[in-house]
Amino acid sequence: MEVEQTALPGIGLRHDFTTRKGQRVGIVSHRTGRRDLVIYDKEDPDAVCHTVKLNDEEADTLAELLGAPRIVQRLNQLHEQVEGLVSVQLPIPADSPYVERPMGDARVRTRTSASIVAVVRGGKVFASPGPDFTFAVGDVVVVVGSEDTTAEVAGILAEG
Numbered sequence: 001m002e003v004e005q006t007a008l009p010g011i012g013l014r015h016d017f018t019t020r021k022g023q024r025v026g027i028v029s030h031r032t033g034r035r036d037l038v039i040y041d042k043e044d045p046d047a048v049c050h051t052v053k054l055n056d057e058e059a060d061t062l063a064e065l066l067g068a069p070r071i072v073q074r075l076n077q078l079h080e081q082v083e084g085l086v087s088v089q090l091p092i093p094a095d096s097p098y099v100e101r102p103m104g105d106a107r108v109r110t111r112t113s114a115s116i117v118a119v120v121r122g123g124k125v126f127a128s129p130g131p132d133f134t135f136a137v138g139d140v141v142v143v144v145g146s147e148d149t150t151a152e153v154a155g156i157l158a159e160g
Contacts, residue, residue: 016040035059060124087117088150090157092139097160104131112152114145 006014008028016026024040039050054062092099098106108116119126119133120140126133135141135157143153 014038037062084146085144086147086150087142087144088154089120090141090143090150090154092135092137092141093158094137096135096137096157098135098157099137100134102131103129103133103135106156108143108153108156111156112145112149114143114149114153116141116153117144118142 001017004016006016008014010031012028012030012032014026014028016024018024023042024045026038026040028036028038030036033056035054035056037052037054038048041047041049103116103119108114117128118141119129119135120142121136121138141153141157143150145153
């Protein structure tokens with residue numbers, strides 16, 4: 001899908017795309033941090049017919065609602081396509097040596113060849129967290145790999 005980015009001087013950025021059915025949709029990211037979800041008129045692709053103004057929390061919620069199911073769907077597709085691939089959800093226990101430490105300190109990918117694809121914290125999904133993502137007690141880490149490598153990750157997160 002092609003996404004167009006347009007600078008809006010004095011306002012911020014606009015990202016637009018067209019759905020398969022021809023509906024044009026966009027997000028205006030204001031310099032203030034506000035985001036507007038915009039739906040364009042089908043007859044005039046430059047005219048906006050609906051705008052939904054979103055604060056940071058609302059924009060995050062919308063992103064999570066759209067993002068989390070896609071992650072699960074993609075994982076399920078991978079499981080069907082690749083024999084031996086599993087995904088597991090591993091909680092970060094209170095006594096984990098990685099509590100309040102960056103994910104990169106665990107060196108999971110280097111040590112096991114498994115991948116951390118998401119972290120769930122308090123109902124919020126952090127997809128593809130980077131090495132600077134800090135673990136917290138109760139986080140649920142979504143790991144993809146073989147049965148053996150995901151078991152190794154469980155050991156690393158629990159014991160170091």
